[in-house]
Amino acid sequence: MGQIMQLFVSGLSTGVVYGLIAMGMVLIFRAVGVMNFAQGEFLMFGGYLCYTFNQLLGWNIMISLILASVGMGVVGVLFMRAAYWPLRKAQARAIIVSAMGASMVFKEGSRLIWGSIPVKVDRVLEAPVKLAGGGIIQGQYLAIMIVAAILMLFVYLLLEKTFVGHVMQATAQDQYMASMVGVPVIFSIAMTFALSAMITGIGGGLLAPLFFLNNTMGATAGAKAFAAIVIGGFGSVQGAVLGGLIVGLVEVFGGAYISTTYQLVLIYIVLIIVLMVRPQGIFSSKIQEKA
Amino acid sequence: MKHYINEKEPVLTLHNVVKRFGGVTAADHVSFELYGGEVFGLIGPNGSGKTTLINLITGIYSADEGNIMLGGKKVTKLSTHTRSKLGIIRSFQHPRLLGRCDIETNILVGVDLAVRRRLPQARDYQERMNILLETAGLSGVNLKDSTERLSYGQQKMLEIVRAMLSYPKVLLLDEPAAGLNRSEMNYIRALISMATNEGIAVLLIEHAMDLVMEVCNRITVLNFGKQITTGLPSEVQENTAVIEAYLGGGGQLAANQ
Amino acid sequence: MKNKKKSSIIVLLTALAVFALAPLGMGNYMLRVLNVALITYLCVLSVYVLLGMCGQNSFAQAGLWGVGAYMAANLVLRAGFPPVIALFAATAGTALFAFVLGFAFFRLRQYYFTFASVGLMTILNGLFMNWEPVTGGALGMQNIPKFSVFGIMLESEKANFYFILIICVLTFVVMRILFYSSIGRSFMAIRDNEIAANCMGVNSLLTKSIAFGISGALCGIAGALYAFLSGYLSYQTFTYQQSTMYLIMIMLGGTISPVGAIIGTMIISLLQEFVRPLANYMQLIYGAGIMILMVVQPEGILGGGKALYETLHKRKRTGPDAA
Numbered sequence: 001m002g003q004i005m006q007l008f009v010s011g012l013s014t015g016v017v018y019g020l021i022a023m024g025m026v027l028i029f030r031a032v033g034v035m036n037f038a039q040g041e042f043l044m045f046g047g048y049l050c051y052t053f054n055q056l057l058g059w060n061i062m063i064s065l066i067l068a069s070v071g072m073g074v075v076g077v078l079f080m081r082a083a084y085w086p087l088r089k090a091q092a093r094a095i096i097v098s099a100m101g102a103s104m105v106f107k108e109g110s111r112l113i114w115g116s117i118p119v120k121v122d123r124v125l126e127a128p129v130k131l132a133g134g135g136i137i138q139g140q141y142l143a144i145m146i147v148a149a150i151l152m153l154f155v156y157l158l159l160e161k162t163f164v165g166h167v168m169q170a171t172a173q174d175q176y177m178a179s180m181v182g183v184p185v186i187f188s189i190a191m192t193f194a195l196s197a198m199i200t201g202i203g204g205g206l207l208a209p210l211f212f213l214n215n216t217m218g219a220t221a222g223a224k225a226f227a228a229i230v231i232g233g234f235g236s237v238q239g240a241v242l243g244g245l246i247v248g249l250v251e252v253f254g255g256a257y258i259s260t261t262y263q264l265v266l267i268y269i270v271l272i273i274v275l276m277v278r279p280q281g282i283f284s285s286k287i288q289e290k291a
Numbered sequence: 292m293k294h295y296i297n298e299k300e301p302v303l304t305l306h307n308v309v310k311r312f313g314g315v316t317a318a319d320h321v322s323f324e325l326y327g328g329e330v331f332g333l334i335g336p337n338g339s340g341k342t343t344l345i346n347l348i349t350g351i352y353s354a355d356e357g358n359i360m361l362g363g364k365k366v367t368k369l370s371t372h373t374r375s376k377l378g379i380i381r382s383f384q385h386p387r388l389l390g391r392c393d394i395e396t397n398i399l400v401g402v403d404l405a406v407r408r409r410l411p412q413a414r415d416y417q418e419r420m421n422i423l424l425e426t427a428g429l430s431g432v433n434l435k436d437s438t439e440r441l442s443y444g445q446q447k448m449l450e451i452v453r454a455m456l457s458y459p460k461v462l463l464l465d466e467p468a469a470g471l472n473r474s475e476m477n478y479i480r481a482l483i484s485m486a487t488n489e490g491i492a493v494l495l496i497e498h499a500m501d502l503v504m505e506v507c508n509r510i511t512v513l514n515f516g517k518q519i520t521t522g523l524p525s526e527v528q529e530n531t532a533v534i535e536a537y538l539g540g541g542g543q544l545a546a547n548q
Numbered sequence: 549m550k551n552k553k554k555s556s557i558i559v560l561l562t563a564l565a566v567f568a569l570a571p572l573g574m575g576n577y578m579l580r581v582l583n584v585a586l587i588t589y590l591c592v593l594s595v596y597v598l599l600g601m602c603g604q605n606s607f608a609q610a611g612l613w614g615v616g617a618y619m620a621a622n623l624v625l626r627a628g629f630p631p632v633i634a635l636f637a638a639t640a641g642t643a644l645f646a647f648v649l650g651f652a653f654f655r656l657r658q659y660y661f662t663f664a665s666v667g668l669m670t671i672l673n674g675l676f677m678n679w680e681p682v683t684g685g686a687l688g689m690q691n692i693p694k695f696s697v698f699g700i701m702l703e704s705e706k707a708n709f710y711f712i713l714i715i716c717v718l719t720f721v722v723m724r725i726l727f728y729s730s731i732g733r734s735f736m737a738i739r740d741n742e743i744a745a746n747c748m749g750v751n752s753l754l755t756k757s758i759a760f761g762i763s764g765a766l767c768g769i770a771g772a773l774y775a776f777l778s779g780y781l782s783y784q785t786f787t788y789q790q791s792t793m794y795l796i797m798i799m800l801g802g803t804i805s806p807v808g809a810i811i812g813t814m815i816i817s818l819l820q821e822f823v824r825p826l827a828n829y830m831q832l833i834y835g836a837g838i839m840i841l842m843v844v845q846p847e848g849i850l851g852g853g854k855a856l857y858e859t860l861h862k863r864k865r866t867g868p869d870a871a
Contacts, residue, residue, distance in 0.1 A: 035659070086843040093605065094846040097799050097838060100792055104835025112832070219788065223670065230663050265674035268667035275664050279656050349747055371746040380747070387744035391804070392736050400737055403730040404749040457748065 006137065007252050013141040014210075015248020016148040020203040021221055022228035022240035023155065024196035029235060031172040031192040032084060034092050037099040039200060040222025041106035044215060046072045046201020047208045048110050051121050054205075061122040065147075065205045069198045076197025077190045084193070085186065103218060111215045121208035144206045151199050152241065158195070168192050220264065224251070227271045233281030242282060246270075300362065302327045302492040303348070303379070303461045308357035310340075310347055310516075317343040319516040320357070325461060325492040330483060332503045332524070333496045335513035336537055341496045342384060344513070345463045348494075349381050350374045361460065376408055378460030382467060386446040388438045395434035397449060401456030410458055423452045426485055428478040444475040451482050461492045468499045476502060504528065512536065559807060560720065567713055571706050578821070579705040583777055585817035586712045590770035592797045592809040593719060594763035599795075600803035601732065602759040603739030604654075606665040607791045611672030612764050614786030616642040616771020618676065618683050621692045621781055631695045631776060639768040646764025650757030669788050676783035688782035695776040708777055715769065723806040726762075735759050796838055802850025811849050 021043055028036045049071045053064035083102040087095045124147070125139030159165035171178040171188040179185045204213070211217070224247050229235075232243020247267055254266040274281065301324035310318040317340045325331050333341050346352040348359060350371035359367045366374050389397050398420060405413035412419075424430045427448040429441075438446060447467055454462060467479050476499070483506055486493050497503045503510065504524045511521040514536040520527060527533055571579055591613050598604050616638045623634035653664045676683045683689065695702045695711065702708045726732040734755045737745035746752060775781055793816070801812025820830060845852040 083839055087846075090842070090846055093599075093799075093803075094842045096605075097795060098842040100796065101835040101838030101842070104831050105839070106835075108829070108832035108835060112828075223666065223788075226663055226666060230660070234659075259678075261678050262674055265671050268670045272664060272667045272671075275656055275660055275667075276652060279660050351743065351746075370751075372749050372751045375747050375749045383744070387741045387747075389737055389740035389744070391740050392733075396733055396736065399730075400733055400745075400748050403733055406730065407749050453748070 003256075007256055008249070009137045009141050011249035011252035012245060013144040013148075013248070014207070014251065015245035016145055016241075017203040017207050017244070018221075018224050018228050018247050019241040019244025020148055020151060021200045021225040022232070022244045023152070023237055024200040025225050025229055026235060026237050026240045027155075027192055027196045029229075031168070031189055032088070032095075034084075034095045034099075035226075036196070037096055037222065038079065038083070038103035038106060038218075039196070039225055040218035040220070041103045042072065042076070042197045042200040042218075043204040043207070043221045044213065044218040045075060045106055045110060045204070046197070047121065047204030047213045047217075048114055048119075048215075049201065050205030050208060051114070051119055051213055054122050055119065061124055061205075064121075065124075065202055068205050069202045072197040072201030073194040075201070076194040079197065080190050080193035085189075103222075107215050107218060114215075116215060118212035118214040119208075120212055121205060123209040124206070140206075140209055147202065147206060151202060155195065155199065155237075164191065168195075223264065224267060227267050229281075230271055231274045231281055233283030236281070236283040239281050239283035301325055302362060303494075304358075304360040305344075305348070306358045306360070308344075308347055308359060309355045310343060310352055311355055316516050318347060318354075321513070321516070321518055322357075323511050323518075323521060325494060327460075327490040327492050328487050329508040330487060330493045330495055330506050332507035332510035333494060333513065334498070334500075334503060334510060334527075335519075338515075339513040339536075340516040341513055342465055343516075345381055345465050345494070345496065348374075348461075348463060349379055375404060375457075378408070378458070379463070380404075380454040380457055380459035380461070381463035382447070382450045382454055382465055384465045384469065386443075386450050388446055388449060390438060392438070393435050394432060394438055394441070394449065397438055398434070398453055398456060401453035404457035408457065412458070416456060420452075420456060423455050423482075423485075426478065426481045427452050428475070444471040447471065448475070448478055448482070451479075455482070455486065459486075459491055461494065462486050463494045463496075465496050466498060467495070468497055468502055480506065560717075563810065564717065568710075571709055576705045579709055580777075581817065581821055583705065583709055583712055584774075585813055586709075586716050587770045587774050587777070588794075588797070588817055589716060589810055589813040590719060590766050590773070592794045592801075592813045593723065593806055594766035594770075595794045595798045596723070596803065596806050596809045597726070597735070597766065598759050598763040600798065600805070600808070601727070601739060602735040602756060604756055604759065605662045605795075606760070606763070607662065607788060607795075608665040608668040608672065609763065609767055609794050610786045610788070610790035611669040612642055612646055612767035613771045613774070613790075614672060614676050614781075614783075615645060615764075616768035617775040617781050617786070618689070618771070619768070620772035621689045621775045622682060624775075625689065625692060630697075631693070632697050635695070635769070635772045635776075638772040639765050642768030642771065643761045643765035646767075647757050647761030650760035651753060654753050654756040654760070666788070669791055673783060673787055676786055683781070683783065686783065688780060689775075690780040692775050692779050692781070694779070695773070702776075712773055712777070715773065719766065719769070720806055720810075731755070731758065796834065798848070799838070799846070800841060800848050802848030802852075804847060804854075805850055808848055808850045815849075 021039055024042065025036050025039045046068050049068035050064045053059050053067050054061050079102060083098045084095060087098055123140045124143035129137055129139050129142050159169055167183055168188050168191055171183055171185055172192065175185055178188065225244070228243035228247045229240050230243070231246055232241065233239025250267050250270055251263050255263045258266065303325040306322050308318050308321045309316065321344060323331070333344065335341055343352065347354050350369060354367055357367070358365055361377055361379060364377070366377065366379070389400070402413065402416045405416070421430070424432065429445060429448060429452065432441070438449065441449060447470070451464070451467065468476050471479065479502070483493060483495070495503065495507060507524055509522065510524055510527045512519045512527060512533045519532045519536055520530050570582065574582070591609055594609050594612070598606050619641050620634040620638035623629040623637055624631055629637070649668065653661050656664060677686055679685065695708070702711055734745065734750045737748065737750050738752060738755055742752060797812035797816050798809055799812070800815060801810065802808030823830065826833065841848070847854070
């Protein structure tokens, strides 16, 4: 029983980070109609920024996380400006390939900056935490879940309750109309990319203590986020979170009971089953795709 | 004025066709018959459900109730591509051409369909193609050019040429004259005339009343998905319900004749 | 127009001449690079058929390449079939595999198919890495003999080069035939306007599956040729990253024609060899380069060439309204 609890907790906490990445992807998709093939690299890069502040400069992990997220906000805006904005009127294919190019730049750039040896980052909560039911879980898992919950609440409040959020949502739904009513579209889209990069980047800093940072982790992270989005419901933010949790749980339980080598395969078998049985995912949502 | 051709068997029959989208009934128990060689007009205010009907006939939407029959054969449950292989062909309100292919390839898609339909005359398409291009006013066109070099009107006519190359049994024209100038409209008249001479049943959705009154044998009027009336053009023109539907009460429906 | 067919033939003959004379100056190492580049070209051609002609984006092509490779290797090593049979069987087998999967995957709208292809790629790579009895697992397969036909074994790199070159030329010709055929037009109709295609008798599900099947055939040939050429197979070759390279190659060359596939493949495959000192930065340069390319010329080199040609030879407009 204890082992299942442990697996459950670790699955939930990695799952919630996948949910953050997936949420980041959905935010961008809703804003510009194209899947971001470089989202996984946001995770990786955010993790490395956190490493820079925390390990190379020796600062406190919480401060490092905050600084890393600010840094990722800037990165998100730069990414939007370089990879998306010049192509905003082009075919989706061109944008996808451009994002793939950007992900290569991120990957190689981080290799050249930080080297290819995997590195670690401090935990937010070092000590194991005692649960009410008498069980013990790793502190980091609890920290991840708390931080992620805070972030999701933050995103929700931002989008639903603030003026800036409303502007972002309006632009996401209809860029043309938004520009007609005076919304600075490029600003709004930049905000969306920044937000997406920030929450994903923090996820990188949170996962880093558990899994080691290396420059190739972006690909699998992105792949898992894709799966999360499709399973949870393409285009829906709640779907992204739920999908992330499901992916995390499948990964952990699949790894424990079936095989660790087939983990990603298992996730994708679930993905394909979902695509066959209910392609719109769990929470379906009407969105405009770029043709 | 065209003669009303009374064939024994209708080519296309709609019987009590219903289509709902959420709370809106876009097609409300619509019934009519199309005969070969006639032009059947489908008119009504914007949003009355005209394009929905074409989408239902071609299978892009599936009917919630009712039946659609081609000759005696029920096509209500068939897929779009199957229906087109049976001879139900349409044009679109905004031309749907293959933007990255040249004009000839676009035309050949029509020929391909004729071949797929196993029509014996399909392979010798050159002559028919030339006649159609001339009728549509496109005979000077360089077939290897991209479709983007054509004017809007020419693109619409190319669509009809493509449709005609597949020897349709039923030709559904969705506002062919929209966006065309007066001289281009002559080509539309010529193409419609060619179709009826070949015994094709033509369904014409149009807003240009002079064209409708001139070429249609019979007309049905739609409003909010319901048929208000069906009959000869002269009858429809004087029908008060129709006038009200268009003008919201009062005034005369003045056709430019 | 006669000009287009003429220029196609001129390109083909020139390329042929260049390629046929190439081995004269090259050592075995460069020839191997060239051979692998030609095999890669076949996979990029599969992307041309699926994406360039039919408009469907797949990330599973390297996986299909692997299917062909492992099939051919197994048929020769474990079932004892002659390489010629293995080549045909791998081609047909991969084609059938893709065709059948197509019926499941293409029920989904465009984006979903792309995701499903990512899933397929992941699953295939996982299988290659773990399914020991068939693929040798993490250790892969070794000692695959070189290709032989009618008792003649293609031992040298040069002999393999001519063989692979002939196959590439044949597939190029087949692509041209496909382009001018009614099934080819059906692909392009789906790419440019699927609804209009459906209304003109094109069965989306069947046609897309056929496109996937043809792409599978091309990857199957490529896989078999690779198995014979290299002699050993490892799961690390058949990856998602490799699939993305194919996409980048065809976008670089231009998705509008199989010539684009050649151009993109050759530039990237050979570039790696000629910029050795920059090897450490190569991926970075590709990444930045591809971003710039998409902004400047998303139609790739061919698109850029075509645009240049059209501005130099200003064509007369057709019709009365020259907008």
